[in-house]
Amino acid sequence: MSVIRGARERARIEVTAAIKEEARRQLAAEGAARLSLRAVARELGMVSSALYRYFPSRDDLLTALIIDAYDAIGAAAEDALARAVEQDAAPADRWAAICRAAGEWAVAHPHEYALIYGSPVPGYTAPLDTIGPASRAALALFSVVRDAHRDGLLTQPPGNPLAAPVRADAARLAAELAPDLPVRTVAALVAAWAQLFGLISFEVFGQFNRVVEARREFLDLAAAGLARQVGLGATASASTDTPEEIPADASAADGVLPAK
Known part of the structure; x- marks a missing residue:
């Protein structure tokens, strides 16, 4: 039997x-x-x-596909973090590795990415089963910040004091997900998470066409900025970056206005 x-x-x-x-x-x-x-x-x-x-039902099949997609991008983020930890990378570089892995998965699987981060499917309501898988990539980012805070490597996020409603939301999330983190850091983390997936969506859905050609390098640059935004400091690539001058023969046809 x-x-x-x-x-x-x-x-x-x-x-x-x-x-x-x-x-x-x-x-x-x-x-x-x-x-x-x-x-x-x-x-x-x-x-x-x-x-x-x-x-x-169709909704049961959609839910299965949604869970698979969330698990796949979450696994990509977690695997990238594990490799960065194994290499003893700095917190900001661990953060950047997660951002890069999520972006690469999205570009390689645009239709599955659209299913979870695109327009809602008419008539479909995601069940609670999707919450855990949907949280995996974000929790990978949270874990980098929590480890940096534990090791004394986290700085205060820049910016103005939080408005009372924002502080209340951040305090609730901190209690649920990261009670060891300052409320201000949690607010910055949520903003960075949303900005990261906004950047990825711009690439997947074609909003960067004829605007940004060096997509991977641009995402690395943005990820370094988001790392600083949550108090992680500079990535290795950002710390060695040097300003570049606009070539002298650049013309208005190249999208650069001539100097006056």
């Missing part, structure tokens, strides 16, 4: 993977709003009733 049960479990895993793979293909071709269980079943040569035994 155990042999039969094992074969059935393997078959279920294989069919589930095939369903998800076809659903991702449909996401790329049609978008999440047009994802159809019947279409997935048809492409796989299954009857709809058979597919419903794996995913009872």
